[in-house]
Amino acid sequence: MSNTESTICALASSIGKGGIGVVRVSGPLSQSIAKKMLGFVPKPRYAHYGSFFDQDTIEVDQGIALFFPGPNSFTGEDVLEFQGHGGISVMRSLLESAIALGAQAAEPGEFSKRAFLNGKMDLVQAEAVADIIDASSEQASRSALRSLTGVFSKQVNALTRSIIDLRIFVEATIDFSDEEIDFLQSEQVKEKVQAIKAEIEQILHSATQGAILREGLNVAIAGKPNAGKSSLLNALTRRSSAIVTDIAGTTRDVLRETIHIDGMPLNIIDTAGLHESEDVVEKEGIKRARDAIANADVVLMVYDAQDQAPDFSLLPEDIKYKNLLIIKNKIDLTNETIGKTKVNRKIQLSICAKDVQGIDLLRQELSDIAGFDSSAEGVVLARKRHIIALEESLVSIDNALMQLDGGAIELMAEDLRHSSQSMASITGEFSSDDLLGEIFSSFCIGK
Secondary structure, X not given: OOOOOOOEEEEOOOOOOEEEEEEEEEOOOHHHHHHHHHOOOOOXXXXXXXXXXXXXXXXXXXXXXXXXXXXXXXXXXXXXXXXXXXXXXXXXXHHHHHHHOOOEEOOOOHHHHHHHHOOOOOHHHHHHHHHHHHOOOHHHHHHHHHHHOOHHHHHHHHHHHHHHHHHHHHHHHHHOOOOXXXXXXOHHHHHHHHHHHHHHHHHHHHHHHHHHHHHOEEEEEEEOOOOOHHHHHHHHHOOOOOOOOOOOOOOOOOEEEEEEEOOEEEEEEEXXXXXXXXXXXXXXXXXXXXXXXXXXXEEEEEEEOOOOOOOHHHOOHHHHHOEEEEEEEOHHHOOOOOEEEEEOOXXXXXXXXXXXXXXXXXXXXXXXHHOOOOOXXXXXXXXXXXXXXXXXXXXHHHHHHHHHHHOOHHHHHHHHHHHHHHHHHHHOOOOOHHHHHHHHOOXXXXX
């Protein structure tokens, strides 16, 4: 159970005006707060229509009240909900009344954190609550729902159990080395480890697809002034997101837009033209451009087809470690055709952003770089920490195979232990308090 005896409250609906607003209360004081603000404790899991009162028994609203006694609630504690009119003043009054009666304002993600601590859901499912709220596409929403319903957790738990069972066998061999236990000499054990490795790789592929679906790809558009970067942004977003003129240096700040390619989100970042400038505003814009390029997953180096080649010296030094696409723009001025070639081992696409020619070719190339498979089934919305944990588990399994081949049974057992711990950290069976704090701090207040 949760190690706290406090009662928390928060607005569980969107901030601002709305037809309906929801205030949620969770903790041991829920029933006493209900008696004061409703005049009675609602029958469990029934919708009661009536008046809402403040701590001084002054009526502030009318609406529906719901009560869910623990442990049969979202948090595993007594939970009370006020569903009233979504006015800012009304919601504030209800929150202030609950606080005056002993509740305290909830921290971000505290309701979901209590649900996790009280065993109502595992860490993956708790994260999926936030992911469903943040989902920017139908595919992302469905993938998050698969995580929430436990699909991802069941896969991880089954695999963790397989690793632990194998580790038990290995340690039994160590403990009873005088007995005639020679299973480690057989191919069966190696086959078991290889089967576990294959399962981790399969889950890792699905999780990687889910991470792309959740976080998207950051794509920075870079190049000299007047190379057509803003026209490219407009062509990709299919609307006039950026101002386009023949005057060099029109874009002086970083513009961000999100598009979707077969359900995969791409965060397109238009940057100021890269060049030497003494103008204070331009210099700040160029600095921000370089920062955006440095943090991007993919950089589109745009240059005018009338120039002989792109000027790579404008880009940061570490650009060689990034995915770089060369965009030869304005081919209408040189009477060239849309196409794909290679320049210095980098892919170059010849396009005309102004006339939206070659954009489909670019969209496909970005999809290929991301490695996103829109037809993949069973994709779950994963986070970077899931990917890291799966990769660490896979490394440990590879090490276990190596130790098995070398006959180092004790080291193999240790590698299997590390592998199972990495897997268990995904669902929260093996997680530090620091990790939990970091995860739930990114949630919205009412969750």
